[in-house]
Amino acid sequence: MERLAGKVAVVTGASKGMGRHSVAALVGAGMRVACLARPSEELASLADEFGDAVLALPCDVTVSDAVNAAVAQTVDRFGRIDVVVANAAVYHPFAFESGSDAIIRSHVDINILGVSWLIRASIPHLRATKGQIVAISSESVRMPFPMLALYAATKAAVETLCQGLRDELRDDDIRVTILRSGSVKGGSGGKAWSQETIDAFYKKIVATGHAAMTGESATPESMAASLLAVIGLPADIGVDLIEVRAAQTGVPEGAKQVADQ
Numbered sequence: 277m278e279r280l281a282g283k284v285a286v287v288t289g290a291s292k293g294m295g296r297h298s299v300a301a302l303v304g305a306g307m308r309v310a311c312l313a314r315p316s317e318e319l320a321s322l323a324d325e326f327g328d329a330v331l332a333l334p335c336d337v338t339v340s341d342a343v344n345a346a347v348a349q350t351v352d353r354f355g356r357i358d359v360v361v362a363n364a365a366v367y368h369p370f371a372f373e374s375g376s377d378a379i380i381r382s383h384v385d386i387n388i389l390g391v392s393w394l395i396r397a398s399i400p401h402l403r404a405t406k407g408q409i410v411a412i413s414s415e416s417v418r419m420p421f422p423m424l425a426l427y428a429a430t431k432a433a434v435e436t437l438c439q440g441l442r443d444e445l446r447d448d449d450i451r452v453t454i455l456r457s458g459s460v461k462g463g464s465g466g467k468a469w470s471q472e473t474i475d476a477f478y479k480k481i482v483a484t485g486h487a488a489m490t491g492e493s494a495t496p497e498s499m500a501a502s503l504l505a506v507i508g509l510p511a512d513i514g515v516d517l518i519e520v521r522a523a524q525t526g527v528p529e530g531a532k533q534v535a536d537q
Contacts, residue, residue, distance in 0.1 A: 279508050281306030283405075284354040286347065288312045288337050288394055289364030291319035294412070294460055294496055298361060301500035303329045305508070310350035310357075312337065312394075313364070337364050337390030340397075347397040357401040359507050362391040362411040362434070368469065369423035369477035380426060387430035388437075395441065399450070406449035408507055411438050413456040415521055419489060422480045435517075442516060451514045453506055458521030459493040459528045478531045492526030 285302050289295035290311035296318070302309050303326050313319045315334040322332045331353050335346040350357055366386045370379055395409055402409065413431045420428035435454050442452040469477070481487045502520040509515065526532075 278306075279510075280504070282308075283358040284308050284310070284350065284356050285359040285361060285507075286310045286312065286350055286357055286394070286398065287361045287363055288335075288390065290332075291316055291322065293462070294457070294499060295361075295363045296322070297496035297500045298363060298503055299326065299330065301497075301504050302359075305504055307359075308354050310346065310354070312343075312346050337393060338385040340389075340393040343390075343393040344397045347394075347401070351401055356405050357398055358405045358407045360394055360398045360402070360407075360409050361503065362394050362409070364390050365412070365427075365430075367414075367424060367427040369421075369473055371423060371476075372425055375426070383426045383430050387427070388433050391434050392437070395437075399445070399448075402445075402450045403448045406511060408451040408453065409438070409441070409445075410453045410455055410503065410506060411435075413454050415456060415458045415490065415519065417456065418519075419486065421486050422484055423477050439516075442514075449511070451511075453515045454517045455503060455506060456517060456519040457499060458519075459490040460496050460499050461493040461529065462496060474530060482527070482531050487527040487531040488525075490528060491522035492524040493528045494520075494522045 285307050287295055287298055287309055290299050291313035299309050299311055308329050310331045310333055311322050312333050312335040314336055319332050322330050333346045333349055335342050337343055364386060366382050368379060391411060411434050413435050416424055416428040417432045417435060438452050438454050506515050506518060
């Protein structure tokens with residue numbers, strides 16, 4: 277996409293899942309990308325896959341100093357920041373009454389504070405480039421899933437933050453967009469779930485109708501294309517909220533076995 281060539285993006289949660297697909301799409305459009313994630317082999321492999329177009333930065337987004345340092349390193353390496361994509365998030369199903377302090381705090385620290393630290397650190401650089409903030413949200417804001425109530429609440433908080441920032445930053449020509457995503461195939465979040473959690477969650481969302489509501493999961497490539505479409509628009513167009521959901525009927529992959537019973 278010619279409009280994006282030469283621009284610089286920062287993507288959190290960039291090492292795997294939808295974040296990694298977003299990096300691939302941005303690099304494919306000619307952008308350079310700072311990839312923030314916790315240290316891992318997946319993060320390190322980004323440089324092997326995309327070469328000098330990426331800067332892989334180990335970063336815990338819950339730590340404000342770490343985010344500040346990563347943003348500064350991005351500018352040192354690439355000279356500017358045009359787009360920040362607040363993608364990093366944790367979603368882990370749990371019955372709320374049995375939710376541990378740690379799992380509750382992790383949702384708040386990563387999903388809300390991590391987004392806040394990234395945006396705060398990036399504003400001066402986005403002001404210089406008349407850039408754009410894209411915060412990844414979830415269809416669960418509109419219809420919160422059982423066992424993901426806190427996840428939905430954190431995404432709703434991010435949407436409210438962005439709604440306020442849109443007017444706060446408008447005079448600086450910084451656009452703020454919420455990309456509300458539906459279910460995507462091959463997500464990495466479920467890899468940390470126990471089999472007991474998987475069984476309980478999918479049984480619950482099939483029973484409540486949430487599995488059918490979300491539909492057959494979209495491909496990550498299609499979801500990444502929606503990100504490119506948003507940031508590739510002319511600078512005099514601002515997208516406040518775009519909800520991109522699966523077009524096909526069905527249920528997410530994990531729910532199919534339950535639905536067929």
